[in-house]
Amino acid sequence: MFKKVLSLLMVSVFILTLAVGCGAGGQNDTGENEDKVKIAMVTDVGGVNDQSFNQSAWEGLQRAEEELGIEVSYLESNQDADYIPNLETLLDANNDLIWGIGYKMGNAILEAAKQNPDQKYAIIDYAYEDTPDNLVGVVFKAEQPSFLVGYIAGKMTETGKVGFVGGIKSAVIDGFDYGFHAGVKYANPDVEIIRQYAESFTDSAKGKAIATNMFQNGADIVFHAAGAVGDGVIEAAKEQGKYAIGVDRDQNYLAPDNVITSAMKRVDNAMFNMAKELKEGNFPGGQTVVYGLKEGGVDIAPTTSKHVPADILEEVEELKQKIIDGEIVVPFNEETYNEFISENIK
Template sequence: MKKVFKLSLVMLLAFTVVLAGCGNNNAKNAANGETNAGTNGGTNAAKSDFKFGMVTDIGGVNDKSFNQSAWEALQALEKETGSSVKYLQSKSNADYEPNLNQFVKDGYNLTWGIGFDLGDAIKKVAGENANANLAIIDSVVDAPNVASVTFSENEGSFLVGVVAGLTTKTNKVAFIGGMESPVIKRFEVGFKAGVTAVNPDAKVTITYAGAYDKPDTGKSLAATLYNDGNDIIFPAAGATGNGVFNEAKSRNKAGGAKVWVIGVDKDQSIEFGTDVTLTSMIKRVDEAVKKVSKEVIDGTFKGGTTTVLGLKDNGVGISDTSKVNVSEEILAKVEDYKKQIIDGTIKVPTE
């Protein structure tokens, strides 16, 4: 009897060690961002177990524009759910693929690519890592493990074009793009269509900076355009557009004819002030990033899908602070055009 008891005690101790080992492995997996549900998430995983990575384009995380909006969304998600979030900044196109691969290798539950320029890199990394979840803003990547989110920038740009066309004192306004692409083209043609719809006599000058990370170039282009009599400039150029604001602020401080800038992607009056920001074309990158990321946590993430957000989805629009500098009469016109775009009466061009 004593022998049997000793044997049972030994077996019990062995079983306890095995259980402890399993517990340690589970804790270790959680610390590495791994869950019982794998990279796809699910109900077996605590929200705090999830890890979300974001790779910026060359504009950088502090571009005061859409990279920053995306990062702020992930920071809000971290605060709300306890998930871990991290970004890697790309200094050149060559950084895209290794940055994406770093998150995939480290077992992140979702890796974001911010900007159309990351499309090829996302496609390659997704193809080489079938079990990884990826998502991209401003481009469509045809892969079963990638969620693509694009926006109807032309519709929001039409509305700020209406504001510009009805506000200009010189009948000369301008657009500065970062680099030529389908996305920036939608900003350009939408803006021009809005100006022309309400002020056919206004001249719209179009120019491209060729970069998203050159504030000095933006400042120089803005100086030339303002010198030529343009009193409103709409830059869709990432951090390059920050230079446009700097030039406008300097001119307004020095006196002379008042000049304006139209913000892009987020309410840029928060950063640069309402003294120089006429209005802003809001692109709700933050809401899109937060929504798709939450789908990973909820276990409802769907790769191989494309979401297009326009005026009817509240995916684009104009900033609430527009009322500081834009008259009620003009804002009423904007609202009327918005309704016509949503109901299909007006078709805003895309190219």
């Protein structure tokens, strides 16, 4: 009896060993690798629910999870000092690709990429002069949709005065700022533009105060490129019965009667596209990927037709095509703006 039991145990061990051996490395019976691709992101200080580009980035990864079967996660940064430890945590978690969301993470991502050459990294809103082979920069021609919403503001203002609220001045925000200015002046050279920076991407109360002051001083439309600061801008528009223009995502849902359009930067599409490339074994390391109107990376919000008259929308579509065709080159900083004005505004 003992020999019989011992024989059964030996057979069981053999079968178990065989099964484990066949499954080593996460492979199934067909030899396919069952290990999921893992992608994670570190948010900028605005957090993952900033109603702006951090949230858009996370939505892109969630889409990749749903449609591509990729395992996704994120860590939030409450201050700049959180960037490096968050990146290290995601490195220890064996992610295949680690994202930094926002230009403020440029130095931290570059340092991490240099220290960990076998780890793949990517960053939103940053282009390096010399990009390591394990790093990809992704930038957007934010000046293009900003020009279009500026044109809308210039055509729709009834007071002849509009406003721009920026977060913290940088090359990225310059694109929104000067693109918007150019669009307003292209629509109506006589419109006055009030500009103010909040020196923050998180202080919604300051955004509300700035926008309220603009509205009380005659502006009837205010565009923001300021992350969560823009929540306050939109709240001020609601309280004052004025119009706001959103950014990064279609922000009409925040104030359906007040947000007339948004300058969309499709960070979600960029995140999804990179996930798809990575899963297919194509990682464009050492490069900067640029998204504009032509690439479907920027646009105005789908809800624009709710408030903007059809004739203005037709004009916007014509402008959009001219930008795509290169007939209109939208300015992205002070120098190119001055050139644009001298050549196009009489």
